[in-house]
Amino acid sequence: MKQPVEKNRKAGGEENGSGKNGAGGPGLKLTKKDFATDQDVRWCPGCGDYAILSTTQKLLADLGVRREDTVFVSGIGCSSRFPYYMNTYGFHSIHGRAPAIATGLKVARPELDVWVITGDGDGLSIGGNHLMHALRRNVDLNIILFNNKIYGLTKGQYSPTSEPGTRAPSTPHGSVDHPANPLSIALGAGATFVARAIDVDAKHLGEVFARAHAHKGTSFVEVLQNCPVFNDDAWAPIVDREHKSVRQLRLAHGQPLRFGKDGELGIRLGAGLAPEVVAVGDGDGEVPPSALLHHDERAPTHYAHLLAELAHPAFPVPLGVLRAEDRPSYEALVGEQVEGAVSARGEDATLHNLLHSGMTWEVGDDGLPR
Amino acid sequence: MKQPVEKNRKAGGEENGSGKNGAGGPGLKLTKKDFATDQDVRWCPGCGDYAILSTTQKLLADLGVRREDTVFVSGIGCSSRFPYYMNTYGFHSIHGRAPAIATGLKVARPELDVWVITGDGDGLSIGGNHLMHALRRNVDLNIILFNNKIYGLTKGQYSPTSEPGTRAPSTPHGSVDHPANPLSIALGAGATFVARAIDVDAKHLGEVFARAHAHKGTSFVEVLQNCPVFNDDAWAPIVDREHKSVRQLRLAHGQPLRFGKDGELGIRLGAGLAPEVVAVGDGDGEVPPSALLHHDERAPTHYAHLLAELAHPAFPVPLGVLRAEDRPSYEALVGEQVEGAVSARGEDATLHNLLHSGMTWEVGDDGLPR
Amino acid sequence: MSTTAESRESQKASRTRVDNVVVRFAGDSGDGMQLTGTEFTKAAATAGNDIATLPDFPAEIRAPAGSLAGVSGFQVHFASGAAQTPGDEPDVLVAMNPAALRANLADLPEGGILIANIGAFTKPNLKKAGYDENPLENGTVDRYRVYAVDISKLTTAALDETDLSSKEKARCKNFFALGLMFWMYSRDPQREVAHIEAKFASKPRLADANARAFKAGYYYGETAEVFQDVVYEVEPAAFEPGVYRNISGNEALALGLVAAGQLADKPVFYSGYPITPASTLLHSLSGYKHYGVTTFQAEDEIAGVGAAIGAAYGGHIAVTASSGPGIALKAEGVGLAAMTEVPLVIVDVQRGGPSTGLPTKTEQSDLLQVLFGRNGECPLPVLAASTPSDAFDTAIEAVRIAITYVTPVVLLSDGYIANGAEPWRLPDVSSLPAIASSHRRDPEGFQVYQRDPETLARDWVVPGTPGLEHRIGGLEKDALTGNVSYDPLNHERMTHVRSEKVERVAREIGPLAHTGPDEGDVLVVGWGGTYGALRQAAQEMQRRGHRVAHTHLRYMNPLGEELGERLSRFRRVLVPELNMGQLRLLIRARYLVDAIGFNKVQGQPFKVSEVVDAISDLL
């Protein structure tokens, strides 16, 4: 009997070089276009999803990943149509369950590069639990949550991230739910990598995705995405060119939390641990950069929570990597146990011996036990 | 046509005085025993659930609540058998879904006092999403999570709160999952009341339950519970008499974070926002109480996260109310909308007029439109 | 508007009269075809025609403009007789762009009228639709009566004087098309102009522009000589006297639930999670708060049924709804409701399956799921609505049974009923029977699973009632006390009681809906949204002199005895279904009758002609 496991665990690697579409050989470098499929993209004109798709296609080309080793798993929603447009392996699954499916895939095939595409409804409403458990386990997935604060595909009902008072088909008098903060939920669940970016800021989005891709363990990225049809300009106050310098806080590891056109504003920890916005400088009532909070992706988690809680209009909205922590990934630990057991087993671990384990007895030709 | 809503919304109140079992009349004060049912309690000998049951029965008697207005809703698990032993209304539902059922009940009948009993498996594994959404919405429920870090009822598999390396029937080589922190999850979900107590410390447990009961909005209480059969002494390092003074941090609003036999130890915020244990006093290398973190139940949430992250053995484990925030409860907001709509409607809001709304036309006796 | 009623009357006089017409509007998702179709339908309805509609839209919100995937259609059938279905094929196809033409042309019969917006037949649009050449010019449409109108240009021209952007102007073209159709079918344009003004009251610029475009279309019809030979007049249908409105299935269902609440004098609690084609039920009901309706948009379908159970337990009329995938998710919760015996209505607005399937298409493939899709022996009453307006009655019926028998009840609808519309004769509210319901308040001798000897209902006791404190749950319970019981015979007894309770509902069935002879050659048995097609087909066969009858079921469980007797009086039994034969399986199993299936699984309703052929095959 052969040893199926080791063989399979290497399967991806073994065959990569030879495929005609593989990116293995020199000079075969794929372009962004190679990551597009022949399917018409069916999002509404102006949908933020286009930008995210484009950034992703470009990034994968830039990173030089192999198409055949890349898998996009999604749930259901406008955003979850994403895999159809990526010329990689893709699985458009059912509502909310992509993290579970991706977990099974990644545990079975750790050599694959597995992305999960989800929406604020898919990932936080019906799928909240799977998201939470994938994050807790730290399965090495890249989870991208398209947050348009609305259910797009089902025509505009409010979602768990919608602002209170959202008037939508199911809430003609305005919604009364307190909105969920995707980053707080992810952090509360024990996520090791938590970040946020904007659909249309391709450069920054690409950088954040690259970081997410590089992270070993679950990377969780919230992308602020515009749905021009059902929730147009929901992020405008933050994304808006005019105000973005004072409403966005770009995080850089080791750097003080500064924002404003010329970094003239900053955030420090005030009384009662409340963060406060201060003017930066050495003038009167101004605060030197050293007195500001300094960004640390590896600080104790409550610091990342502090960032996650910074919200418009009282604060600028943090963008970039809030937290990046090293912790062994789930599939690695599982793989170690299985591989350990496989390699520790003796020659006698045959199917025959397995069946014959425990208490056995023999019955002779006379039909009686020996 | 009568107006069903108002009538029903008052139903509990209307009829309370008259019931023979009501606690309404003077001199009818119920005792702890009145809250016990005639059913044999079927937990294993020594199970921590007994103590929680007893504390709850006593508390309800002390609070003088009406049995008929009190409902215990639970999922499935050893802990979820709880309702059978409370002589109130009770609903032993299905695995993980108690928060959803309780939400429906509370929204329909806001005058009822609704408790949810759940376990670490029921509430955090299969039921994590419903828990999260109840907390986010802030439905006025008292959710008590019995955390024995194991699946009791199904005979001892590891749970989402089990320590890594737990050897259980499904993990003979030890579990590899990173454990969930119930308090962090609750806070990340936007809980307005978060607390922790210990099964066998009846006095403190009773106080915490009383606070939870008084809180308007979802109260979430994690109870550290011992399962002598499948996870005996899982909490012993913390609960243990000998060490408890240095391993438990009793929270008191407005007070510094102090612990130890005579409060000789304390916690302050150190470099990089990392909490640290310090000796309290005015001696060398000691720190005055004023320099310690002071407990504030209403501080920005990241502070409660800091507390939730304090874990044995590096830190004492915080017990008591970590966070209590005022935010309108979900059922109150929903009720306002419905009641507002009902009272704003004119005399003409009859069923007849409803059916006749929109574009109508009449067909005469000749079968032709008029 | 200058066209007076009189001038229209005289105009009508010169028109060809036909019994019925089927018009299909087809265009881009962004072209407003659903609105156009709906407005045209209303006009036909108020003019006294019987109507039936079939909206058909893509699963995408807005697929790329001009693409095949983005084509949205709306078919309306209006008739001077009964319009029982939206029509087998269109008499008139309005194609707003090449993709719309391509997606729909095959359905247009030879000689059918094609109105094409040539303004949209540009190179890029042709390409997007997969045409190499312009089909209007290469013979493709030779078999039809083609009217090529540059609707785009004419609309823009009509809006010359307005300050709209050219994009905005282009968006008014559906109203031009609507105006044209109004003229072709002698509809009252004034009324429509008033509608437009009311509809866009908050956006007067748009109101004005749409009204202009509409009038321009109408006048174009009147003026352009080309149309003179295709103007028609469909006489009003003979309706029962009464007040009518046009109603879609989900709206009727919503009204039925509100009515049930009023009839039972109890608040209604609806919880659900959005899903096509059930969402609009949530939308409708959330607008009826002033009728004491509380709606709860849950985090998922499991919470949806959970919250409904909680509300039912609390004494409300509790309803949860979804479509196939969501109903699958609710299964465990529905089992709990069955075990604990709380009254509850579960609505399944069926769509194409399996899995995500065809979300915007209709199908009848959840019957066996709602009957058997739960663990253990867990029978429930199941009712099915058969037309949009029937959803109103079925909703009241479902609530009545849930409350009377203290049991969850499943109500089946489908995408065709939910989105389709028909004229509805409004019931006299005072004639609707009250729904008796009571919550036990007497503690004397109370036992949790004591039953009414007639209905086998247990008492519906709600929390808040002093002296009746008790515990229920999903474990098997003692047949009397309701305490947890593992006793083998008690379990068997309870299993039988739960089953018998459902069987008792058979008393409510009443005479079966039936057309045709009481015995004969072929009995067509159907259920749900195929009602109109089956009835019309059976009537057609009767007209042709065959002994064919049609029985349509509302009660899918229990099936009752009358059906068995009726089946035995026909030589052949045909069960047409939009599935692979689900009712057929039940009928064969229960009555041992060799029922033949006629099955279509295309996400589309039956055509009358298909059913006629299937019946003919059996004769």
Added chain:
Amino acid sequence: MSTTAESRESQKASRTRVDNVVVRFAGDSGDGMQLTGTEFTKAAATAGNDIATLPDFPAEIRAPAGSLAGVSGFQVHFASGAAQTPGDEPDVLVAMNPAALRANLADLPEGGILIANIGAFTKPNLKKAGYDENPLENGTVDRYRVYAVDISKLTTAALDETDLSSKEKARCKNFFALGLMFWMYSRDPQREVAHIEAKFASKPRLADANARAFKAGYYYGETAEVFQDVVYEVEPAAFEPGVYRNISGNEALALGLVAAGQLADKPVFYSGYPITPASTLLHSLSGYKHYGVTTFQAEDEIAGVGAAIGAAYGGHIAVTASSGPGIALKAEGVGLAAMTEVPLVIVDVQRGGPSTGLPTKTEQSDLLQVLFGRNGECPLPVLAASTPSDAFDTAIEAVRIAITYVTPVVLLSDGYIANGAEPWRLPDVSSLPAIASSHRRDPEGFQVYQRDPETLARDWVVPGTPGLEHRIGGLEKDALTGNVSYDPLNHERMTHVRSEKVERVAREIGPLAHTGPDEGDVLVVGWGGTYGALRQAAQEMQRRGHRVAHTHLRYMNPLGEELGERLSRFRRVLVPELNMGQLRLLIRARYLVDAIGFNKVQGQPFKVSEVVDAISDLL
């Protein structure tokens, strides 16, 4: 131990020989009855008896000591002939306390042997069991042959010399009882002592104490004269030559899955969420990591099936298991697997329902759920195991079909099979046929939904394969390219293909398991865990000279043609099931045969005598 084999031989000679004996151990959940029963079973098996067992434990982990709710039982039937069921009623009841007596006495036939531990018949214990007086003293047990032994005291006395606490000593009393039974049925005590030592190797104090208690019980039997008239000898059964082991259904299922992985030369991925009585499958498999098995304890059943789908998509042999409520939750995921056509095995270890029901009791009430409990037309192959060891073969078969036809397959088991045990003749590993499986690697001409013309399987392409990148999902897909398709005829075509693919599995059915004549008066048709009882009943009727046969199905879907032919050759068809008639419904619908149901829903298996009576009623 001093009893030599020879002395036992001579002892045996003087004993009454009987063909079969049924012993039931009953005591408190804390009394170790399951262990006692299991050990006794092993001894009988190794001594060459055929055996069948029925563990019966409460849903609570440990209900209050001494309470009725806390009674745990284990029944073992050992025979010199075939022990096809655990026996209708016990010949010997060992009651460790009053509650155990009360809960089980009714099952003991008149003249049965009752061994009661009088040491536990204390006032408080009697009260907990609901006895006002001691039933051993007030005539209650007069109809039985009563042996009152103070097992508690004797055990404590035997452990006098040890340093165990008195609580620890008391806990050894089950080994005393075991020793006594060993003596009564001439089992080899040395072997057991060796077992005890091995089992408690890590706790030598306990090993010593349990061995002492065991020997004390054995010697007590030998010494106490009272037992001389009830010592029995059951000759070894005549078995096929081979190597045997005692196996429970879930363990056999686990081994079958491991074997399937080896036979297919592929890793096995199992994911599930704990639930009685499926959990032990997860437990077993998690111990087989060294055979390349990965187990994943998911956060719930939905994630359980989700992860399995992911692993199947990744090329593993993927399995998920649960019991009724969890299977309900998996429905939507199973539908996705069906739509995307990934190979997957879904195991349903059935228990008493509906809802939470009777978690630790057996039932066959999920058949219709697994067939129909999904939205849309979503047929799947469904196989059912019929005995504990048959679960091994059925598991391999299920995997083979899943891989060959690239489809999800449901495997039904039940609590009775899962926990019951029987001697299993170990298969010759080299005779097990390999499971052919391949992943397409050739990009040339690849189409996602291209099919093998024989099996209709699509290619199982796994990520990581260059040039075959493609997308799948739950929306309806084009029959060739796999791209999303809303085309009506394509949907119908795919619906038929999915259905036809399942029908093709009929080729795998092979000849049906059948005993008795090929035609005759009554054909008993069964499935699942009732196998033994039905077969034995049919054989009994044959012995009585009746033309009765028994056919037992492994394939619940498709049913295949042979069954239809066979049904037609019998005057009456009886379908005994532990449900309300689920297979019966299928048979009636498919073959239009008036199959009669014999149904029991008590959470307990059939007694042979019940089935015999039911058959007799039809003659």
